[in-house]
Amino acid sequence: MKxxxxxEKAKGQTLLSLEILPPLKGQDMKDIITNLNPLMxxxxxxVDVTYHREETILEEVENGMFRKRxxxxxxxxxxxxxxxxxxxxxxxxxxxxxxxxxxxxxxNALIEMDFLGINSVLALRGDAAPGEKYFTADKEGxxxxxxxxxxxxxxxxxxxxxxxxxxxxxxxxxxxxxxxPEKHFESPNYKEDLEFLKAKVDAGADYIVTQMFFDNQKxxxxxxxxxxxxxxxxxxxxxxxxxxxxxxRLLPHMFSLDLPCxxxxxxxxxxxxxxxxxxxxxxxxxxSKELKEAGVPSLHYYTMGKSDNIQKIVKELF
Ligand code: FAD
Numbered sequence: 001m002k003x004x005x006x007x008e009k010a011k012g013q014t015l016l017s018l019e020i021l022p023p024l025k026g027q028d029m030k031d032i033i034t035n036l037n038p039l040m041x042x043x044x045x046x047v048d049v050t051y052h053r054e055e056t057i058l059e060e061v062e063n064g065m066f067r068k069r070x071x072x073x074x075x076x077x078x079x080x081x082x083x084x085x086x087x088x089x090x091x092x093x094x095x096x097x098x099x100x101x102x103x104x105x106x107x108n109a110l111i112e113m114d115f116l117g118i119n120s121v122l123a124l125r126g127d128a129a130p131g132e133k134y135f136t137a138d139k140e141g142x143x144x145x146x147x148x149x150x151x152x153x154x155x156x157x158x159x160x161x162x163x164x165x166x167x168x169x170x171x172x173x174x175x176x177x178x179x180x181p182e183k184h185f186e187s188p189n190y191k192e193d194l195e196f197l198k199a200k201v202d203a204g205a206d207y208i209v210t211q212m213f214f215d216n217q218k219x220x221x222x223x224x225x226x227x228x229x230x231x232x233x234x235x236x237x238x239x240x241x242x243x244x245x246x247x248x249r250l251l252p253h254m255f256s257l258d259l260p261c262x263x264x265x266x267x268x269x270x271x272x273x274x275x276x277x278x279x280x281x282x283x284x285x286x287x288s289k290e291l292k293e294a295g296v297p298s299l300h301y302y303t304m305g306k307s308d309n310i311q312k313i314v315k316e317l318f
Contacts, residue, residue: 001091001119002091002119002120002172002173002174002206003017003045003046003091003093003120003174003176003206003207004120004174004206004207004234005174006045006046006091006298007207007234007297007298010045010297012295014291014292014295014296014297014298014299015044015045015297015298015299016042016043016044016045016298016299016301016314016317016318017044017045017046017047017048017236017298017299017300017301018036018039018044018046018047018048018300018301018303018310019047019048019049019050019238019300019301019302019303020032020035020036020047020048020049020050020080020084020303020305021049021050021052021074021303021304021305022049022050022052022074022075022076022077022080023074023076023080024073024074025071025072025073025074025075029080029083031305032080032084032305033087035303035305035306035307036084036088036307038307038311039303039307039310039311039314040088040090042314042315042318043318044090045090045091045298046090046091046092046093046120047081047084047088047090047091047092047093048092048093048094048095048122048209048300049077049080049081049084049092049093049094049095050074050077050095051077051094051095051096051097051124051126052072052073052074052075052077053072053097053099053100053126053129054070054071054072054100054129055070055071055072055073055129055130055131056068056069056070056071056129056130056131057069057070057071077094077095078094078109078112078113078116078118080092081093081094081113081116081118082116082117082118085116085117085118091119091120092118093118093120093121093122093176094113094118094121094122095121095122095124096109096110096121096122096123096124096148097124097125097126098124098125098126098137098138098141098142098143098144098145098147098148099125099126099127099128099129099135099137099138099141100126100129100138100141101138101141101142102138102140102141103140103141103142103151103161104140104161105141106141106142106148106151107151107155107160107161110151110152110155110171110173111171113173114155114169114171114172114173119172119173119174120173120174120175120176121152121173121174121175121176122175122176122177122178122209123145123148123149123152123175123176123177123200123205124145124148124177124178125142125143125144125145125148135186144196144199145177145178145200146196146199146200146202146203147203149175149177149200149203149204149205150203150204152171152173152175152204153175153203153204155170155171155173156170156171156172156173157170158170174206174207175204175205175206175207176205176206176207176208176209176236177197177200177201177205177207177208177209178208178209178210178211179197179208179209179210179211179222179226179235180193180197180210180211180222180256181210181211181213181218181219181221181222182211182213182218182256182257182258183256184211184256185255185256190225194225194226194229194231195229197226197231198226198229198230198231201231201233205233206233207233207234207235207236207297208226208231208233208234208235208236209236209238209300210222210235210236210237210238211238211255211257212238212239212240212251212255212257212302213237213257214242214257214258214259214260214263214283214287215258215260216287216290216291216294218258219237219291220294222235223235234297235296235297236296236297236298236300237291237296237298237299237300238300238302239284239287239288239291239299239300239301239302240284240301240302240304241277241280241281241283241284241309241310241313242259242263242267242276242279242280242283242284243273243276243277243280243306243309244273244276244277245267245270245273245276248264248267263279263283266279266283267279277309280309281309281312281313284309284313285312285313285316285317288313288316288317289316289317292317299317301313301314
């Protein structure tokens with residue numbers, strides 16, 4: 001079932017959904033399974049699998065010389081999505097990036113997903129490649145996420161890049177896009193960021209998943225502001241428990257968000273990261289309860305590969 005079909009079927013009940021990372025190259029699926037197994041008893045409606053683009057590394061060769069090599073440290077987003085779908089009989093949602101993809105490669109990835117029985121995809125622009133300062137689109141690719149959304153919707157209408165294909169098959173994808181309650185870091189202002197979100201919706205996006213936030217008021221205001229400019233599709237809150245002291249600096253820097261004063265004060269009182277992890281669970285449990293009471297479509301947890309803290313939260317909620 002598509003993400004939007006799950007939401008419709010739930011008739012206002014809040015669903016559970018998860019996001020996982022593909023394993024690092026050289027690892028098997030053991031860790032993913034160990035972390036997903038305990039969460040599957042709470043019947044997540046869908047599981048997202050992130051996409052990790054290529055990066056350039058310097059490799060030492062002979063005589064102290066170095067050469068550049070392009071690697072992908074977490075390949076196999078589509079394969080992991082399919083494996084999970086088959087193992088757990090749960091719908092999976094691979095993430096698909098504009099960054100590093102030509103339109104032809106995007107089309108081929110979508111054809112592969114369609115053949116594998118995947119019918120929801122999260123369409124993203126992606127960040128600058130590691131080592132680059134600013135995002136640069138492939139010259140044969142999309143500069144923004146709205147371009148991928150349009151390409152997916154074209155495929156749903158049987159429109160391929162090659163217009164000579166005879167009797168083309170129409171795919172049937174449901175498309176999610178990212179939304180930022182605290183503004184995307186590159187946007188000059190919140191209002192313009194919302195307008196570009198609206199452009200993704202006008203291109204055919206079916207639902208939105210938000211960047212993480214630690215203050216529910218940010219999400220409630222974002223939803224209100226989206227509705228005010230005519231964005232009617234479901235807006236799923238993306239949630240992550242705080243787990244280390246270092247994240248007080250890291251999360252605002254990486255995701256351009258504010259951490260509430262009360263939360264920061266409590267983190268400073270924690271004597272070690274074990275205590276921070278417990279605080280993160282308590283904070284996100286409260287956040288989740290309030291969001292569920294407000295009737296959000298799904299509570300979408302970023303597991304980041306470890307699920308002990310998410311298990312504790314989900315146990316209280318579902
Ligand atoms: P866009 O919607 O294209 O927006 C990017 C910026 O450009 C914004 O500032 C926007 O306001 C602006 N903009 C948009 N359209 C236009 C336009 N037409 N003209 C001018 N400006 C425009 N990253 C990964 O690498 N892999 C993942 O799996 C992944 N999953 C994610 C999941 C979620 C739920 C979220 C919230 C983020 C995820 N990201 C992931 C991070 C994401 O790739 C970055 O935040 C990226 O910088 C922006 O992606 P986007 O799709 O929101 O871009």
